[in-house]
Amino acid sequence: MLDLKQIRENPTEVQNRLQRRSDVYDLTPILDLDTKQRELQTTRTQLQARSNEIGKLIGQKMKSGSDPKSEEILALKNEGNEIKAQLADLEPQEKDLKTQLEDLLLELPNLPSDSTPIGKSEEENVEVRRWGDEYLPTNPHILPHWEIGEQLGILDFKRAVKVAQSRFVNLVGVGAALERALINFMLDRQTKAGYIEVLPPILVNRQSLTGTGQLPKFAEESFQCEGDDLWLIPTAEVPLTNLYRDEILDAEHLPIYHCAYTPCFRREAGSYGKDTRGLIRLHQFNKVEMVKLVHPDTSEAEHEKMLDNATAILEALKLPYRVLELCTGDLGFGAVKCYDVEVWLPSSGKYREISSCSNCWDFQARRANIRFKETGKKGTQYVHTLNGSGLAVGRTMSAILENYQQENGSVKVPEVLQPYLGRSVL
């Protein structure tokens, strides 16, 4: 959520910065509601002040033994009743304005950072660096991962459709073990990098999804449980960031680093034609996620470090990748700045997203009310929140199945994974 004060004080600047996202935003309804709300608030608080005063006066008189039926007291009570009637009219009006204002604010995305390249779509993302050309596979006949996976008997898409629906998969035998090995490998690496592991709930409530920004705008992207206000998480960013919702943290406890392995669930509404085969776009997938809550002064540096924590996994696995900085048109709803890491997928001759590392600044912290207090400083400040995949496990598996594919149709196991899997070839 954006700072209402900032919108009020610098509306044109906010407007211009939002506009970089190649979408149209109109702040006038917000400004109008804000003005009306504050006018009402002034009137209301004046009435309330008088009402409080009357209450105190009556209290004093009763204590000093006045007759409760005396004219003086009856007159005060009368005035109190009149004020109550007026307030009964004003209060709902103001509440309504506040709700409307809040609803509009919750729909506004974050402001892109000044350094974020301006662009309309993913086409204009900027490549920051590339790594691992020497590990590009030399095998000229690489099958797509879903084909080799089915050949090896470790991926079963057909029966997953029967059991659930399309865009689900069964990992079978060594396939399941490989997924497990990858999860453990990633968690081991990230905990060594300083992230405290959490195994969080994967069903969360509405407030949590609102806190991180999936609700209210992207409700159609999540699976909701009928009969309960619980939703399947689209990413562990949601439970991890919301761990500290409505808390005032001690500045000394920052930064807080967490990582988690969770399954993630996405409805993928509106992506019907895309990536219909393979592990790339499933309704359920596994991911190891990193989340940081940091002091605003350090968030830029923490963001770079988080990106390194993500790419370190690919380097250890010797999978070629590139890093992109997302342009304003492709930037996520809550992000100020975002790096995507893309891994090489030989079967499609393309790099594909395997991690996304975002710095949200105080956008989520304001929604989720996550603040910190610095000793010696008055009041509280919002933390900055960051999140990144470390990494998407299924996509890592698909990258291994392709990049490590041998001419004889076998697949080598990356060296660092061999101790986890107990074998060197699939």
Next chain:
RNA sequence: GGAGAGGUGGCCGAGUGGUCGAAGGCGCAGCACUGGAAAUGCUGUAAUGGGGUAACUCAUUCGAGGGUUCGAAUCCCUCCCUCUCCGCCA
């Protein structure tokens, strides 16, 4: 699912209709004491929103939402959550 207890400031905890934003303690900050520190003593210490250059000031907030009342942390209703016991269950 059934029965009971409870949810108060950064934390613990008192408070059953009136000057309560809330005793006391912990923590934190400042001052005194000290060569320096510890201990001790004194003082201060909530958040959010509005108005004001500021000092300051007004309002809201005692799990959430309603109600009673001139006035609610306190009384009534609904809901949520936590704990204990029972039932069910991996």
